[in-house]
Amino acid sequence: MFTTTEKERYSRHTLLGEVGVEGQQKLKKARVLVVGCGGLGCPILQYLAAAGIGELGIIDDDTVALSNLQRQILFKESHVGMYKVEAAQEVLNALNSSIKIQIYYERLSAANALDLFVKYDVIVEGSDSFSTKYLANDAAVLTGKPLVFGSIFKFEGQVSVFNYKNGQTYRCLYPEPVAESDMPTCSEVGVLGILPGIIGMFQANEVIKIILDLGKVLSGKLLIYNSLEASQTLLPFSKNEAIEISELIELDLSCSIHSANEIDYRDFKENKRVYTLIDVRSKPEREASSIGGLHIPLDQLLRNPNQIVEFDTVVFYCASGKRSAKAVDQLQNRFSEKKMYSLKGGIAEALLIED
């Protein structure tokens, strides 16, 4: 039953014939887990908390950075440095004190996913990692939960609902994982802050539709939203019956790359003269910040590796260390006589050390 305050709070929901008091009760009884509390997770959580979802779980091990505030709208300047889940809990409690917010200061992994998923009715995926997306998909299949998926890249976003009533899954859409090093992240290519807001709200909308059994759930269809064109495409895809998921395997889509020879920024600085420093980021990234060195974007370097033929000992750097590791990985065999290193943690770590 609802208290007088709750009746008032949700009155605009209950006025809708399709929702009513009964629908609001369903929302109150629902338990929803949100994986990742970043650009997608923040708007998802904000709308679900406001809508009166009875229990929200949030899993993320990251802390709030100043560069997150441009799009991770739950966080305030005073939250910088704090665990995202803790800051989110504080803000969401202030928004709606009548709901339960359970936080997990960890990453979703093969070790915790099944135990966690069984506690919730709907799972929402808002991470920025392909391995987490596959893991969440497989865990949702194994626990029989619907998974509301979202992802963004530059000006385009995707939304779908996987494993809804045993329907299509992420693996029906993308059977083969791509190496994460081949897919740049927001911290490498940037993102307009509003796009994850739009996609996150599409996801929150699907959650509400699933709980209320309303409308057409986005199952077996991929919604592609282009923010520059303000266009939307619905791409149907079929179930691949040949795919069987019997256990959880955590994909390390980046391991081969990160096994590359890494050098710490402090060690690099100590013997700076020995190394030729090469920035493999894009032109806009270079213009935004730099720690010097030559500038050869990774695609140009891989197309024409002989550009580095004259250097004996090379240190590549990028935003986080992924593209520079790829450079080492791809070029070391070709130039076996050279010493090649990838700057650990990229320019992000170097600038922190310089600070």
Ligand SMILES: Nc1ncnc2c1ncn2[C@@H]1O[C@H](COP(=O)(O)OP(=O)(O)OP(=O)(O)O)[C@@H](O)[C@H]1O
């Ligand atoms: N396996 C995982 N379990 C829980 N949270 C995850 C997992 N993988 C990624 N995340 C979280 O998903 C969120 C993704 O959000 P987003 O890409 O907007 O943020 P970010 O990593 O803070 O941004 P930036 O790349 O600009 O630093 C991050 O908070 C990240 O910690």
